Amino acid sequence: AQSVTQLGSHVSVSEGALVLLRCNYSSSVPPYLFWYVQYPNQGLQLLLKYTSAATLVKGINGFEAEFKKSETSFHLTKPSAHMSDAAEYFCAVSGATGGGNKLTFGTGTQLKVEL
Amino acid sequence: DTAVSQTPKYLVTQMGNDKSIKCEQNLGHDTMYWYKQDSKKFLKIMFSYNNKELIINETVPNRFSPKSPDKAHLNLHINSLELGDSAVYFCASSQVASGGADTQYFGPGTRLTVL
Numbered sequence: 699a700q701s702v703t704q705l706g707s708h709v710s711v712s713e714g715a716l717v718l719l720r721c722n723y724s725s726s727v728p729p730y731l732f733w734y735v736q737y738p739n740q741g742l743q744l745l746l747k748y749t750s751a752a753t754l755v756k757g758i759n760g761f762e763a764e765f766k767k768s769e770t771s772f773h774l775t776k777p778s779a780h781m782s783d784a785a786e787y788f789c790a791v792s793g794a795t796g797g798g799n800k801l802t803f804g805t806g807t808q809l810k811v812e813l
Numbered sequence: 814d815t816a817v818s819q820t821p822k823y824l825v826t827q828m829g830n831d832k833s834i835k836c837e838q839n840l841g842h843d844t845m846y847w848y849k850q851d852s853k854k855f856l857k858i859m860f861s862y863n864n865k866e867l868i869i870n871e872t873v874p875n876r877f878s879p880k881s882p883d884k885a886h887l888n889l890h891i892n893s894l895e896l897g898d899s900a901v902y903f904c905a906s907s908q909v910a911s912g913g914a915d916t917q918y919f920g921p922g923t924r925l926t927v928l
């Protein structure tokens with residue numbers, strides 16, 4: 699079974715500082731990996747996804763993530779945090795085999811941005 | 814235009830009641846999903862339909878019955894509501910049903926509170 703683990707349920711950074719949200723995956727087949735963001739009382743919005751085309755994936759709002767097979771990681775970064783980045787971030791994995799596009803989510807990381 | 818919409822946004826009801834949540838997507842996608850987000854913000858898939866056919870059913874109690882009248886709509890009916898059903902329910906859609914790489918687009922969620 700595929701799974702993702704997000705290290706750190708809460709991350710706090712200063713405005714302008716580097717954002718690093720960690721995600722490690724477990725999969726017996728090449729995974730498809732996603733980062734979604736959830737703002738308060740809203741649905742989930744795709745930030746970026748890895749589909750094996752390139753290991754460094756750039757997303758919206760200045761976020762990017764690097765797929766590292768050797769470390770089974772897909773950490774999310776942003777060079778400079780903005781107050782508007784405060785939200786819940788979810789890493790997810792989707793199967794590359796049959797059975798439907800089932801997204802399996804991590805437990806989420808709450809990002810707080812302080813002045 | 815709202816891509817994936819859900820009604821109602823909030824639903825408060827008593828234990829034992831029956832309720833429905835409606836979902837509509839105007840993206841022309843073939844596949845729709847229901848996810849449940851619990852009080853700890855953990856997201857888990859419940860069902861998936863591809864062109865009105867059920868393709869994923871994740872060990873959900875049979876009190877939950879999805880219905881897809883056409884590929885643009887996926888409704889969720891819940892019988893005999895229990896306290897543990899209190900959660901946020903998200904509808905999502907994607908272009909295809911398998912392969913794993915396709916982006917899922919989420920609705921704004923329906924917050925169900927069972928008293």
